[in-house]
Amino acid sequence: MPELFAYTDGACSGNPGPGGWGVLLRAIEGETVLKERELCGGEAETTNNRMELLAAINALETLERPSKITVVTDSAYVKNGVTGWIFGWKRNGWKTAGKKPVKNVELWQRLDLAQARHDVTWKWVKGHAGHPENERADELARAGMKPFKPKKARA
Structure with a gap:
């Protein structure tokens, strides 16, 4: 049975400023990549x-x-939020322990809904540390941002 990974x-x-997101999806059996898909x-202004x-x-x-999927992220914010903080936020009506509204609540709610239909394992990796799949996800994120970056004037 192939294993499914998402590197994000x-x-x-x-x-804030122009931003992008990237995803490398891979189905792997043993050492063999069976299928790969890239999203960005x-x-x-984000x-x-x-x-x-x-x-x-x-x-x-x-x-x-x-x-059944393993989501690999270099974001401690996402990993800690989805595997820990979110339970308290939901219990507190999407408020933090300090009774303040959760930042990016609409995205956290969307992520909560998206993961509910899957069996997700969350894994954190250090960013920009030579992890090839994470580096590819970073390239995709930068490609996703590119159309939103202001064009530099030529001298």
Whole structure:
């Protein structure tokens, strides 16, 4: 049975500023990559955390049927949020422990819904540390951001 992985990353030029998200989806059996799909997108005015969330959301929403998947992210914000903080937020009516509204609540709710139909294992990796799949997700995130970056004037 093939294993399914989603390598996700977000990028932002300025925070806030133009940003992008990228996903590398892979079905692997043993050492063999059976299928691979790349996704990316972006926004003109966003934050890095929003792009990290959108990468994970798009990875899960693109799956056509409920799946067992490992989502690999270099975002401690996403990993800690989805495996820990979210339970308290939901219990507190989407408020933090300090009774403040959760930032990016609409994306957290969307991620919560997206992961509910899958059997998801969340894994954190250090970003920009030579992890090839994470580096590819970063390239895709930067490609997703590119259409939203202002064009530089030629001298």
